[in-house]
Amino acid sequence: MAGEEVGAVNLVPIGRFSKMTRLSVKALRMYDESGLLPPAYVDPSSGYRYYELAQANRAEAVRILRSVDMPLDEILAILATDDPELVHKALLVHRERLAGRLAAQERMLTYLESLIQRKEGIMPYEVEISEETPQQVAAVKIHTNLSRIANDIGAGFGSLMQAISGEGVSPSGAPLIVYHNVIDQETEGDIEICIPVDGEFCSDSDAYGRELEGGTMATTVHRGPYEEIAPAYHTLTGWISEHGHEIAGPPRETYLNDPQVIPPEDLLTRVDFPIHTEAG
Amino acid sequence: MAGEEVGAVNLVPIGRFSKMTRLSVKALRMYDESGLLPPAYVDPSSGYRYYELAQANRAEAVRILRSVDMPLDEILAILATDDPELVHKALLVHRERLAGRLAAQERMLTYLESLIQRKEGIMPYEVEISEETPQQVAAVKIHTNLSRIANDIGAGFGSLMQAISGEGVSPSGAPLIVYHNVIDQETEGDIEICIPVDGEFCSDSDAYGRELEGGTMATTVHRGPYEEIAPAYHTLTGWISEHGHEIAGPPRETYLNDPQVIPPEDLLTRVDFPIHTEAG
DNA sequence: CTTGACTCTTCCCCAGGGGAAGGCCCCAAG
């Protein structure tokens, strides 16, 4: 009877409890504050925290779940319920998160490897000036945005090829796209998908023929996946402004090899900016 | 000539530059502050940041390296050097770090899976009281700490078995260890490695014979790897204090099956605490 | 009673930004 009252409660202060549980004193204080592991007794005058020996098991559970990087609030939720189903579900949810992080690390690692493989440091673009003559193209115009653009381009080239072959014409050069607007991640814009043809082109579909403007171009070639073409643009626009030229029209990309055949890292894309050369 | 002076510098404010580079305005301001990507020009009166188009390439490099989670200071170091060797080395160092994190995620995931597999929620230890009779053991005493303990126990059992068989005696029960001190992560302590034998035991090696104390024990059995035995101890000490008993001597672990044969998750370890039962 | 080891709170720090508040600034249209 007396045993239950006085209870041989065996309260231990935070330092000893810290050693018992291998949780840092700092962590224990935080777990107190957040309600995750409040001490059995706090001395009102001194503020000292005292833990019961039996609390070490809860602490151990916290330590284990923290060791797999579970957030504190989820640990709290798990320890608050008695339903093994809920516990199991919470563990599964956390497993998904861990698996996601694992996959992310893997993707980063893979990408980093590809960066390492690329012998050239970073973005060795060589800019040249070229004189282009106007050329006849079959074209379709598309309004799109960054998330749809890959699909739209594929579909556009498909219907354009169909229109060309329907007219009995065949391509006379590499396909290209004129980017009439800057397409950011949230802005939309027009692009013109073009295939060079010999002579004039007419069609009753969306496709039409026109003469693509020639003139002086600042030009570079990007080798690699289309998604990584941004540096080529930056190099060109930077080069143009540094050399005192001015952009004279929308840029165009010419696809020098076939993404259906060539692996992404070897794709070649030529980027042209029409410029005014202010002879200085 | 005039072109070089006035320079068609084409300065863009931070919002446009943010869209060009897909770096957030907030990030750009931080990169300015940290010297990673200072704008080409800052208006002294308004504080407005203006970037040159040519800076977009450096920004792109930052974005790429951040996308693989490289720390800002390392990116700074990479962009500050022109030596491709150093760049390559920095990338390799970062790859090691990523690989390490990947491995850590994998370990956590694996451990979490094992937690999920364990059907029972957390730590279903059943504590019982048992009366033990004294028994003769052959023993060696070892002073060790947490980092050496696994090796020391293995070596201790090895030499103890040698001593026993040298005397022509054979074990009469499961091996056990008496833990005379609490062994925390930084404290050292004595443990006594014991093998039950029939009759008295003498040896001229470090091994000696003695009678292991009997008495009333609080007992539970841990199933799983030795490293995870802490909850068993916590359950026992908590149980003892809650039931108004007192610990009467050093605890002992009895190894009920053989770690050389049994996989870690099925290892059985019985833990006994000698207690005074204060009949109340 | 003293002393040394514990423990308390509070504050600042880490990375890499996100978000909001409050206040200028810039530019184009009227």
Add this chain to the structure above:
DNA sequence: CTTGGGGCCTTCCCCTGGGGAAGAGTCAAG
């Protein structure tokens, strides 16, 4: 020239999960 709306500025607080230090109070053993 003025006005309005959107852009931009700084400063502050927030996130995670603690680590480390400062200064003061407390506990227990000799």
